[in-house]
Each structure stands twice: as structure tokens, then as C-alpha cells.
Amino acid sequence: MPPKKLHVGVCGGGLGGLTAAIAIARAGAKVTLLEAARELGEIGAGIQVFSNVSRLLIRWGLDEIIGDNLIAVDEINTWGADNELIARFDPKLGAKQAGFPHWLVRRDHLHAGLVESARRHGVNLIVGSRVQDFQHTKESVKVTTVHGVEHNFDLLIGSDGIKSTIRRTLFPEWTPQAASTVAAFRGILPYDEVFRKVPEARQLLRNTMDAWIGPNGYVLLYPLSAGTELNVVTLFQMDHIVKTPEDMDLNEFRKLYKDWNPTARKILEMVNYTQKWPLLVLPPKKTWSNEHRNVVLLGDVAHCMQNHMAQGAATAMEDGAFLGTVIGEVIRGTIELLKQLRFPRGGVFLVCG
Ligand SMILES: Cc1cc2nc3c(=O)[nH]c(=O)nc-3n(C[C@H](O)[C@H](O)[C@H](O)COP(=O)(O)OP(=O)(O)OC[C@H]3O[C@@H](n4cnc5c(N)ncnc54)[C@H](O)[C@@H]3O)c2cc1C
Known part of the structure; x- marks a missing residue:
């Protein structure tokens, strides 16, 4: 045929x-x-790319287009509310087992790479x-x-x-419905500013992805943009269901994490804008x-x-x-x-x- x-x-x-x-x-x-x-564009927040997607990006040559903005960290650490280490994972071992890497990337960098690839493949973008x-x-x-x-x-x-x-x-x-009252918050901070204002963070953030798990929420920090920016994603149980993005009062945001690990808390205090993101x-x-x-x-x-x-x-x-x-x-x-x-x-x- x-x-x-x-x-x-x-x-x-x-x-x-x-x-x-x-x-x-x-x-x-x-x-x-x-x-x-x-x-064509995307918001600047970060995104994790696991092996089920990195294999596609590699197959299509997108890893070369996006370059250093795809970051492979050396450790993935999970901390308890009192800063005790709960788990440490070696992503290189994961990449060996899965056959493809785990990457962190700004969504707009990934999106721009896909747009470039789409153009090269002759897609008519209107x-x-x-x-x-x-x-x-x-x-x-x-x-x-x-x-x-x-x-x-x-x-x-x-x-x-x-x-x-x-x-x-x-x-x-x-x-689409919210499954719970949990909402997400996102922000991006320049590393040099973080290290200037929170010098003790240097010992912690060493090309690592770090998550603190605590009562009613978590905090996740990881590098973006060739290691120049720190992505901040946090989740917290709210008193109402969040259905659409809502502006968030920064004092309310800081209060959520007031009793958490001091280093993580000081970094969160630097976030100067965030919204309540629904999880539908x-x-x-x-x-x-x-x-x-x-x-x-x-x-x-x-x-x-x-x-x-x-x-x-x-x-x-x-x-x-x-x-x-x-x-x-x-x-x-x-x-x-x-x-x-x-x-x-x-x-x-x-x-x-
Ligand atoms: C806090 C948070 C963290 C997340 N982290 C991750 C992560 O680490 N890894 C991961 O894989 N996922 C993550 N996600 C999920 C991810 O963001 C979404 O699942 C993903 O972006 C959906 O992509 P999409 O292409 O389906 O839709 P969208 O990204 O919403 O794209 C839809 C597009 O359609 C366009 N559009 C809308 N209406 C029309 C119309 N009528 N005509 C023409 N165009 C239209 C829009 O402008 C937009 O460009 C996260 C989500 C949240 C909230």
C-alpha cells in the first residue's frame, strides 16, 4: 500500500x-x-525530567540544543523536619539502571529546545x-x-x-478536580544571592537536589540554568481547596514553614513572589x-x-x-x-x- x-x-x-x-x-x-x-513559551519554573523523557530528548538531539541547561545532580537527598537524613539516592546509579539520565531543567529552556526541534522538523507553528x-x-x-x-x-x-x-x-x-487541599508554590532564586544571604547553604546545596519532608508539606530545592539558579517548589495543606492559581501573601507563605529547618526556612524567606497552584x-x-x-x-x-x-x-x-x-x-x-x-x-x- x-x-x-x-x-x-x-x-x-x-x-x-x-x-x-x-x-x-x-x-x-x-x-x-x-x-x-x-x-511560544512556558513559565520559568523548573521541571524534573526522568529517564522516560530524557531518552526521547537524547534520541531527537534535544540534549545538544538545550546543552548545559539540562542538569544532572550528584545526589538526591531527603531530609526530615529536624534535618535528619532520611534517604540519599545516587542519580548516576539510577541512570545506569534506567539507561537514561535524570535531569532538571527550566520549563522555558525545555520548551525553547522543543520549539527549535519542531522548526527543524518542518512543523508549521502558528x-x-x-x-x-x-x-x-x-x-x-x-x-x-x-x-x-x-x-x-x-x-x-x-x-x-x-x-x-x-x-x-x-x-x-x-x-479536573483537586484531590485534596494541598497546593503548590514555586519560585526561582539566583544561587549567588542565596549564598550571599544564607552562607551556610553552601555546605548543603552542592549540585544536589534536596527535599525536606515535614508535617503537612514538603520543600524541594534543585539547581537550574547551568547551575546559576535555584528552583524552589513547596507543597502545603491549605484550609481550602485551591481550584485556580491564587495570589499568595508572602507572610502567609513564610508562616507555613516557620518551624522548619533553619537553612531551608531562610531560603524560603528570600522568595519574593509566589502563587497558590492548584493540583488538579x-x-x-x-x-x-x-x-x-x-x-x-x-x-x-x-x-x-x-x-x-x-x-x-x-x-x-x-x-x-x-x-x-x-x-x-x-x-x-x-x-x-x-x-x-x-x-x-x-x-x-x-x-x-
Ligand atoms: C507545581 C507543579 C510541579 C510540576 N512538576 C512537574 C515535573 O517535575 N515533571 C513533570 O513531568 N510534570 C510536572 N508537572 C506537571 C506539568 O506541569 C503538566 O502536566 C504539563 O505542563 C502539561 O503539559 P501539556 O502540554 O499537556 O499542557 P500545557 O502545558 O498546559 O499546554 C497547553 C498549551 O495549549 C495552549 N492552548 C490552550 N487553549 C488553547 C486553544 N483553545 N487553542 C490553541 N492553544 C491553546 C496553551 O496556551 C498552552 O501553550 C508539575 C505541575 C505542577 C503544578
Whole structure:
């Protein structure tokens, strides 16, 4: 059978959508990515990249594009509230066992690397193009943007994140919910400032990732940006369910950790802006596609999850890579493989997360 010519539309250029666009372009399809924002980008917060994603980045040469901004630490330490060492893990040993490294990276650095790779793979990236509506028949999917521009695709990937228009249209009853009153806070601090203001931190932060586990929350610190910046992620049990990002009073934030380890506490006191981030979950579903099997959901659209296992973006990127494999080898009008092979994988993290 001659190879089929496919035009695939990707709605949403986050980490999942970009990965799908690259994988599908590598599979030989024409790819058009529609991104609502006027510029392609991501927030500056850090992200952990485990071996299930670093293997993709290496395979696609993204490790060379992102370079020193992908950081492999020497130790991963878990501390108790009284600063006793609970666990020490050697990531190099982990990398040896998994076959691929554990990296830490700013999300905007990872995103910029994916954008560069997508361009090199010939993906047509269209910004300022918010998808408002789509019609799907057995033959094709017609997408309309808020500016009234129409695009016709053989297959549409819905990668437009937690508030997805594509999901709301197909499955209006699916609503991501907070599983608890726990909310997350994020910030980034320059290392030189941290060492100037908290000199004792030099003994602790030595190209390491450090987590303090305490009552009602945790604090996680790790390096970013070729070791010039310190990522701060903390979680804490609030007195209410956080459903959308809320501004946080810094005194309220500092109070949460007032009795914690002094070094960690002094570092947290340097954070000059943070928000309460909701942690929303979508329970496992019976399908991630429409009845014609030509609109597919991925990433947070299909299976947003708690951040504790650092797998939300990772599984979104896995979804994208998997779609590339399916489209390259077997699509011929059906995407049933997605359901059989990919579906249980998202469920694993939803159950554990
Ligand atoms: C505190 C915290 C820490 C985390 N840490 C990690 C971690 O260490 N590792 C990890 O793997 N995951 C982590 N996650 C999870 C991760 O952030 C998300 O799962 C991931 O970013 C989802 O990617 P996505 O591409 O599915 O969606 P998004 O990143 O939300 O991308 C959606 C894109 O679609 C665009 N869009 C939206 N609507 C439209 C529309 N109508 N038309 C066109 N475009 C549209 C948006 O502008 C955006 O660019 C963390 C989450 C939190 C809250």
C-alpha cells in the first residue's frame, strides 16, 4: 500500500503538543500546530525530567540544543523536619539502571529546545491562533480559530492543557478536580544571592537536589540554568481547596514553614513572589478520542495528575512520542492502538499519583 499523506493538526503548543508535533513530523506527516498565545513559551519554573523523557530528548538531539541547561545532580537527598537524613539516592546509579539520565531543567529552556526541534522538523507553528470550535466527520476535522480562520486536518491532537477547549467540546462532563487541599508554590532564586544571604547553604546545596519532608508539606530545592539558579517548589495543606492559581501573601507563605529547618526556612524567606497552584486530577477515562478516532486528547487534557511523581509533562511527552509511532506505522484510518497500549499507562500514574 502506498504511504498515506496525512495532515495532522495539533491544538496547543505546550510540552506535550510540541513533542507530538515533532514525533508526528518525524513519522512523515505534515504537521500544523495552533497555539493560542501570541508567543511560544512556558513559565520559568523548573521541571524534573526522568529517564522516560530524557531518552526521547537524547534520541531527537534535544540534549545538544538545550546543552548545559539540562542538569544532572550528584545526589538526591531527603531530609526530615529536624534535618535528619532520611534517604540519599545516587542519580548516576539510577541512570545506569534506567539507561537514561535524570535531569532538571527550566520549563522555558525545555520548551525553547522543543520549539527549535519542531522548526527543524518542518512543523508549521502558528501563534495567536486560539482554537474556538471544530467539526469532525469520519473523513476530516475542521478547526475554526477565534479569528474565524479555518484549518482542515485528517487528524486533530487536543493538547490544549487543563482547561482544554477540545476536551470540553467532546466530553463536557469531564472536570479536573483537586484531590485534596494541598497546593503548590514555586519560585526561582539566583544561587549567588542565596549564598550571599544564607552562607551556610553552601555546605548543603552542592549540585544536589534536596527535599525536606515535614508535617503537612514538603520543600524541594534543585539547581537550574547551568547551575546559576535555584528552583524552589513547596507543597502545603491549605484550609481550602485551591481550584485556580491564587495570589499568595508572602507572610502567609513564610508562616507555613516557620518551624522548619533553619537553612531551608531562610531560603524560603528570600522568595519574593509566589502563587497558590492548584493540583488538579482527572480520573481514568474509557477513551481519549472521538467516535471517528480522528480527534485524540493528550497530556493534561486527558490525564492531568498530581505533581508528586513529576510525571504530568513526562506522560504528556510520552503520549506525543507514542502518537508519532502509531501514525508512522499503523494509522491507516484508525487509532485503536492508542486505546490498547497508551491508555493503561496514564492510568498507572493516576492511580499512584
Ligand atoms: C507545581 C507543579 C510541579 C510540576 N512538576 C512537574 C515535573 O517535575 N515533571 C513533570 O513531568 N510534570 C510536572 N508537572 C506537571 C506539568 O506541569 C503538566 O502536566 C504539563 O505542563 C502539561 O503539559 P501539556 O502540554 O499537556 O499542557 P500545557 O502545558 O498546559 O499546554 C497547553 C498549551 O495549549 C495552549 N492552548 C490552550 N487553549 C488553547 C486553544 N483553545 N487553542 C490553541 N492553544 C491553546 C496553551 O496556551 C498552552 O501553550 C508539575 C505541575 C505542577 C503544578
